[in-house]
Amino acid sequence: xxxxxxxxxxxxxxxxxxxxxxxxxxxxxxxxxxxxxxxxxxxxxxxxxxxxxxxxxxxxxxxxxxxxxxxxxxxxxxxxxxxxxxxxxxxxxxxxxxxxxxxxxxxxxxxxxxxxxxxxxxxxxxxxxxxxxxxxxxxxxxxxxxxxxxxxxxxxxxxxxxxxxxxxxxxxxxxxxxxxxxxxxxxx
Amino acid sequence: xxxxxxxxxxxxxxxxxxxxxxxxxxxxxxxxxxxxxxxxxxxxxxxxxxxxxxxxxxxxxxxxxxxxxxxxxxxxxxxxxxxxxxxxxxxxxxxxxxxxxxxxxxxxxxxxxxxxxxxxxxxxxxxxxxxxxxxxxxxxxxxxxxxxxxxxxxxxxxxxxxxxxxxxxxxxxxxxxxxxxxxxxxxxxxxxxxxxxxxxxxxxxxxxxxxxxxxxxxxxxxxxxxxxxxxxxxxxxxxxxxxxxxxxxxxxxxxxxxxxxxxxxxxxxxxxxxxxxxxxxxxxxxxxxxxxxxxxxxxxxxxxxxxxxxxxxxxxxxxxxxxxxxxxxxxxxxxxxxxxxxxxxxxxxxxxxxxxxxxxxxxxxxxxxxxxxxxxxxxxxxxxxxxxxxxxxxxxxxxxxxxx
Amino acid sequence: xxxxxxxxxxxxxxxxxxxxxxxxxxxxxxxxxxxxxxxxxxxxxxxxxxxxxxxxxxxxxxxxxxxxxxxxxxxxxxxxxxxxxxxxxxxxxxxxxxxxxxxxxxxxxxxxxxxxxxxxxxxxxxxxxxxxxxx
Numbered sequence: 001x002x003x004x005x006x007x008x009x010x011x012x013x014x015x016x017x018x019x020x021x022x023x024x025x026x027x028x029x030x031x032x033x034x035x036x037x038x039x040x041x042x043x044x045x046x047x048x049x050x051x052x053x054x055x056x057x058x059x060x061x062x063x064x065x066x067x068x069x070x071x072x073x074x075x076x077x078x079x080x081x082x083x084x085x086x087x088x089x090x091x092x093x094x095x096x097x098x099x100x101x102x103x104x105x106x107x108x109x110x111x112x113x114x115x116x117x118x119x120x121x122x123x124x125x126x127x128x129x130x131x132x133x134x135x136x137x138x139x140x141x142x143x144x145x146x147x148x149x150x151x152x153x154x155x156x157x158x159x160x161x162x163x164x165x166x167x168x169x170x171x172x173x174x175x176x177x178x179x180x181x182x183x184x185x186x187x188x
Numbered sequence: 189x190x191x192x193x194x195x196x197x198x199x200x201x202x203x204x205x206x207x208x209x210x211x212x213x214x215x216x217x218x219x220x221x222x223x224x225x226x227x228x229x230x231x232x233x234x235x236x237x238x239x240x241x242x243x244x245x246x247x248x249x250x251x252x253x254x255x256x257x258x259x260x261x262x263x264x265x266x267x268x269x270x271x272x273x274x275x276x277x278x279x280x281x282x283x284x285x286x287x288x289x290x291x292x293x294x295x296x297x298x299x300x301x302x303x304x305x306x307x308x309x310x311x312x313x314x315x316x317x318x319x320x321x322x323x324x325x326x327x328x329x330x331x332x333x334x335x336x337x338x339x340x341x342x343x344x345x346x347x348x349x350x351x352x353x354x355x356x357x358x359x360x361x362x363x364x365x366x367x368x369x370x371x372x373x374x375x376x377x378x379x380x381x382x383x384x385x386x387x388x389x390x391x392x393x394x395x396x397x398x399x400x401x402x403x404x405x406x407x408x409x410x411x412x413x414x415x416x417x418x419x420x421x422x423x424x425x426x427x428x429x430x431x432x433x434x435x436x437x438x439x440x441x442x443x444x445x446x447x448x449x450x451x452x453x454x455x456x457x458x459x460x461x462x463x464x465x466x467x468x469x470x471x472x473x474x475x476x477x478x479x480x481x482x483x484x485x486x487x488x489x490x491x492x493x494x495x496x497x498x499x500x501x502x503x504x505x506x507x508x509x510x511x512x513x514x515x516x517x518x519x520x521x522x523x524x525x526x527x528x529x530x531x532x533x534x535x536x537x538x539x540x541x542x543x544x545x546x547x548x549x550x551x552x553x554x555x556x557x558x559x560x561x562x563x564x565x566x567x568x569x570x571x572x573x574x575x576x577x578x579x580x581x582x583x584x585x586x587x588x589x590x591x592x
Numbered sequence: 593x594x595x596x597x598x599x600x601x602x603x604x605x606x607x608x609x610x611x612x613x614x615x616x617x618x619x620x621x622x623x624x625x626x627x628x629x630x631x632x633x634x635x636x637x638x639x640x641x642x643x644x645x646x647x648x649x650x651x652x653x654x655x656x657x658x659x660x661x662x663x664x665x666x667x668x669x670x671x672x673x674x675x676x677x678x679x680x681x682x683x684x685x686x687x688x689x690x691x692x693x694x695x696x697x698x699x700x701x702x703x704x705x706x707x708x709x710x711x712x713x714x715x716x717x718x719x720x721x722x723x724x725x726x727x
Contacts, residue, residue, distance in 0.1 A: 032281065039278060121540075122267065129271035136279035139427070143521075144281070294626050315626075543609045543634055546626070550611060554604070568722070571604035571611075573593075584605060584614055587725030 022160040029148040033169055036141035043133045044083070044094060050130060051076040051101075054123050058104070061114040068104050075100040094134075101127070145169045198514060200343060203410050207350045210399050210406075211237060214354060217392040218361050237353045244349045249301040249309060249341075256299075258289035258311045259556050266290070266552055269317060272326050273310060276333045279425040286310050286336065290317070292553050295446040296439045298458045300332035301341055308336040313446065314553055318546045320435050327422055327432030331458055334421030340414045347407050354403040362396040365389065411475040416512045419482055420498035427493045427527040433486035440479035481505060494524040562590045595620055596660045596669075596683070596692055607722045609634070613663075614723075619695035621719065622663060625688055628715070635714050657681060664689035674701070674712055698723060 055069055062069065075097040082093035105124070114120055149168040152161040160166075211233060219229020243251075263270045270288060277285055282305050289311035291297075296316045302308035310332045312325075320328065335341055423429035439459050446461040460476040488501035495518045502512050540548065554561065558574040566586035582589050593602050595615035602613045602622065610631045613622035652670045659668050662685035669683040669692060680700045683692040693701070701716045 036281065043278075125268055125271065129268075129275060132271075132275045133278050136275050136425075140279055140281050318626075543630055546630055547606070547609055547611075559604070567607075569606035571606065573601050573603065576601050576603065578616070581603060581616060582725070584619075584723045584725055585607060585721075 019160060022157045023164060026148075026151055026157065026161055026164070026166050029144065029151055030166065030169075033141060033144040033148050036137060036144045039137040040134065040141060041083075043130055043137055044079070044090075047097070047127070047130045047134065048076055048080050050123065050127055051097075054104075054120075054127065057117070057120050057123060058108075058114065061111050061117070062107070065104075065107055068100075068107055072097075072100045072104050098131070142171050145171055200410050200413060203406050204343070204347060204350070207347065207354070207403055207406050210403055211350060211354050211357075213395065214357050214361070214399055217395055218357065221365055221389055221392045222361065233353070233357060236357070237349065240349045240353055241346065244345045245303055248303065248345050249307070252301050253289060253309065253311065256291055256311065258291045260287055260289050261552070261556070265555070266317070266548070268322065269312070269325070272322065272329050273333075275326065276330045276425055279330070280333045280337050280421075282308070282333060282337065284308070286333070288312075290314055290549075290552070290556070291446075292556075293446055295461070296320075296442045296459075297446050297461055298328050298332055300335045302336065303342045303345070304339075305336055308333075308341070310336075314549045315442070316439075317549045318542065319438055319442070323426075323428060323431035324435035324438065326426055327428070327435050328458055330422035330425040331418045331432060334418040334425065335414070338414065338417055338421060340418065344411060344414065347410055351403050351407045355400045358396045358400045362393060365393050365396070408475055412477050413512065415476050415482070416485075416498075416502070417517075419486060420495050420513055423486060423489060423493045423498060424495065424521065424524060427524065429486040429489045429493065429498075429526070433483045436479050436483050436486070440483075489526075492524050493526050494518075494521045496521070497524075560592060562592070564588055564590065593622070593663050596622070596663045597694060602663075605722060607718075610718070612719075612722060619698070619723075621693045621698055621723070622690055623693070623715070623719075624664075624690040625685075628690065631715070631718065660692060662687065662689050663692075674716070693719065 051072060055073055058065075059069060075093070079090075079093040079097045082090045084090075108114055151157045152166045152168050212230065215230040215233030216226050217229070218233065219226040223229055223232075261269075266288075269290075273286060273288055276282075284306050286300070286302070286308040287310075289309055291311055291313045293313045294315040295313055296319055298310065298312040298316055300308060300310045310329060312328070316328065317325070419432060422432050426432070436459065446457070459479060460474060484505050485498065485501045488504050489497045491497050491500070495513050499513050499518055551561070554571050560572045560574070562570040562572065562581070564570060564583040564586060565588060566583060568583055568585040570581060570583060570590065572581060572592050576592060578592070580589055580591055593613055594600070595602050595618060597620045598615065598618040600615055600617040602615045605612045605614045611624070611627050613624065615621075652672075657671060659671075660683045661667065662669050665685060665687050667685065667687055669685050671681050672684045673679040673681055680697050682694075682697055685691075698719055701719060
């Protein structure tokens with residue numbers, strides 16, 4: 001075979017290898033984003049599971065906070081119902097739950113006995129950590145989506161992505177206002 | 189994942205290759221000077237290196253944990269630490285939860301080990317758990333998880349083996365050459381050959397003396413680079429560089445020295461377990477960059493938590509010059525904001541005070557060491573060691589007698 | 593931990609969140625440096641006169657008393673004086689691991705009426721408080 005033939009074969013082999021490698025990394029990034037999404041759900045569910053315990057522990061101490069407690073329980077039930085109801089609905093419900101929870105935790109300041117309760121302290125650590133885990137998994141999900149989207153949109157991997165049907169994913173937008181709003185404690 | 193790590197490691201890999209070249213040269217000189225066969229020298233060198241590498245690769249983490257007398261803990265032993273590790277596991281996208289170890293030592297330090305992200309462990313000293321608050325601990329754990337994610341543990345243990353092999357071979361070879369030259373007969377009969385051999389011998393000895401020094405310098409350079417990268421990655425994971433900065437400050441201010449550390453294991457820790465007073469700022473013979481500089485860089489990260497922000501902060505602290513993170517790695521991370529400062533009214537989890545943290549940790553250590561706790565009715569607690577002989581103990585506060 | 597005076601296993605006594613090592617055999621007390629620091633911090637008396645550093649930098653007190661070994665580092669401890677009228681001789685680890693009070697020394701110290709304001713006084717009062725039922 002003439003030398004040109006070998007060169008052509010070589011180039012084709014290299015191209016095929018690049019194609020496969022790019023395809024594989026697209027698959028990996030997409031799976032990573034998927035797993036990250038699943039992790040958010042795990043942590044949200046964990047929060048839903050913790051709340052009845054928290055309300056139960058707190059109830060005995062907080063005689064005058066029926067409304068705050070009910071708000072938390074209601075928000076929790078709403079959030080649980082919103083599971084699987086789309087990103088928008090879910091993040092809205094979770095945002096409201098976060099708001100109700102931080103109101104409850106603000107009120108705790110008025111109950112020194114409660115703050116000394118070991119059971120409550122343990123629950124509070126779990127709850128704080130779960131909140132952190134939710135935001136870290138969201139952070140990792142968004143990082144993963146960013147990398148994946150870059151790969152599907154930038155040359156040359158976008159060619160492979162176009163050929164094999166990889167599409168850009170959606171970011172998990174936090175409704176910052178609902179999530180981060182400081183609770184307004186009123187003593188009226 | 190590999191794209192990022194590869195990009196970060198290109199410069200490190202060049203340095204590792206340089207160390208490898210040193211090792212091969214040593215093998216060659218040993219072969220020529222002592223065995224009359226370059227091939228034999230190379231084979232011996234490679235066999236020693238291979239055996240040490242295999243041990244380090246397969247047993248390195250357990251040997252290291254045993255050397256530092258670390259105790260494995262479960263979730264219930266210290267829920268806060270476990271949660272923080274899990275948070276960082278999630279933030280870094282690590283697939284498997286690392287094992288958590290505690291070292292019973294008042295010094296403030298931490299390390300990560302394990303050859304791959306699937307087989308990782310993090311260890312912290314009990315002193316660290318007592319002195320750091322949640323944000324600070326999170327920064328330190330993020331730094332350790334970053335070492336795992338960036339494959340630094342594997343890289344540094346392989347470098348350590350290379351270094352160790354070079355040092356050991358050079359040590360024995362120089363002595364053998366030296367005594368061989370004094371007491372040994374001349375191997376070559378012709379005068380001209382003897383002179384040529386003498387020159388080679390001289391070069392060989394000089395090289396044997398210099399090689400370990402070069403190897404050390406390369407090793408330290410790699411180690412320092414990985415520390416900067418781990419700091420940058422920690423900021424990226426937590427979105428809160430201040431946590432690590434303030435932790436490093438506390439670590440730097442602590443006087444206690446880690447009892448179970450030695451020179452070989454030093455690069456594994458978050459800060460150098462050995463410190464001398466008045467060390468020069470850019471000391472070539474240190475495994476870690478100076479703490480004050482690391483803190484300054486972290487505190488200069490004004491705009492965000494991305495690698496690009498760390499890179500800018502590094503340049504700012506160093507007044508221009510070359511950066512520390514490879515451009516490919518910087519590009520792999522998009523713009524990343526910092527964690528919003530907590531609004532004043534937001535109820536943060538009330539932090540356990542330092543006293544409470546101390547009791548929490550010391551009680552854990554007593555438990556791990558099988559101490560029995562007796563709660564006396566007067567409020568005093570008696571903690572009795574497992575080998576305590578007498579069956580009774582009197583409370584020194586109120587005089588009540590308790591059976592053990 | 594072994595008692596530096598008689599070699600018996602010591603127990604840990606936790607009182608008001610501060611841990612002391614106590615020998616049930618000879619009634620000696622080890623006040624660990626970390627706990628001492630913690631104690632002074634809770635008293636908001638950090639850096640006052642009974643911080644270990646002070647005792648360590650003070651010249652060694654002359655004494656015929658037998659040298660003891662630090663139960664933490666094994667090094668020889670130096671003699672130092674605390675309290676007033678009479679001054680009581682205690683042992684301090686030169687590496688800064690902690691302070692050792694022999695049984696008699698605790699007894700002498702807690703019969704003194706310490707000036708409550710300074711940290712020496714606080715430590716002495718605290719020792720007296722913890723070991724009200726010692727032999």
